[in-house]
Amino acid sequence: MPKIVDHDHKRKLIAETAWKIIETEGIEKASIRRIASEAGMSAGALRHYFSNQDELLLFIMDYFLARGKERSKNKSWSQDPFIAVQETLLELVPVDRDKQAEAGVWLVFVIRSLTSAALNTKKDELIEGEYILMKALLEILIKAGYVKKDIDIELEKLRLSAVIEGLSIHALLRPDIFTIEKTEQIITHHLKELCNQ
Structure with missing residues (x-):
């Protein structure tokens, strides 16, 4: 009887293996050969799932996005609109x-997108999603009365x-400089400037 392979499980194993290498040693160490070795498969078997580095990088990006969404879903957000925007x-x-x-993966992804049509399309999609999020956050502040309704929302989202x-x-x-406290201070300062326009 032929062996049944759970392809979703294998892809998740590959992504988690790549993540472990990236987290501990950096993305430059996450080659197809190295990931395959750490995941207990041959490079040829890994190429069955990802034919090249760009496909693997796209999958890793999607994996990171899913992790971020899960983190966000499990976070308890403030009920105060200003603080919720700040937290976001x-x-x-x-x-x-x-x-x-x-x-770090995002930066490598963006740099590689300059010479890869597949990665460039995904990069544009992700950045457009960020613009949509920024506009939604500004709309929350407008609706809550923190920001004037007549701001140039297209400019402010950018x-x-x-x-x-x-x-x-x-x-x-x-x-060492941009600690969580310093970053929060800068975000708060920017939002307060926006609210005082």
Whole structure:
């Protein structure tokens, strides 16, 4: 009788193995050969699931996104709209070990997207999703009366996204300076400036 293979289980095993390598040694060590070896399979077997590094990177990105959504779903958010927006923005900045590893993968993903059509399409989709989130957060602040209704919401969503992306890069590069407390202080300062316009 032929052996039944649980492909979803194998993909999850591959993603978790890749994550473990990335978290402990960095993304540059997460080659197809290394991941296959750590997952107890041949590189050829792994290529059955991912024919190239870009496909693997796309899968890892989706895996990280699912982890982030799960983290977000399990978090208890403030009932105060201003604080809830602040908490949401802070959740996007890599101020802990898990999120630092995810942000490192994101940076590699973005750089590789410059020369990969498949990754570029996914990058654009993810960034557009971020813009949608920023606009939704601004709409929450407007509806709650924290921010004036006549702000240029299209401009402000881009500005808010740029602040969070900038904080993310600095938190990744200089975690000694961009601690959770400092990052929260910067986010709060930006939101208060926005509310006082």
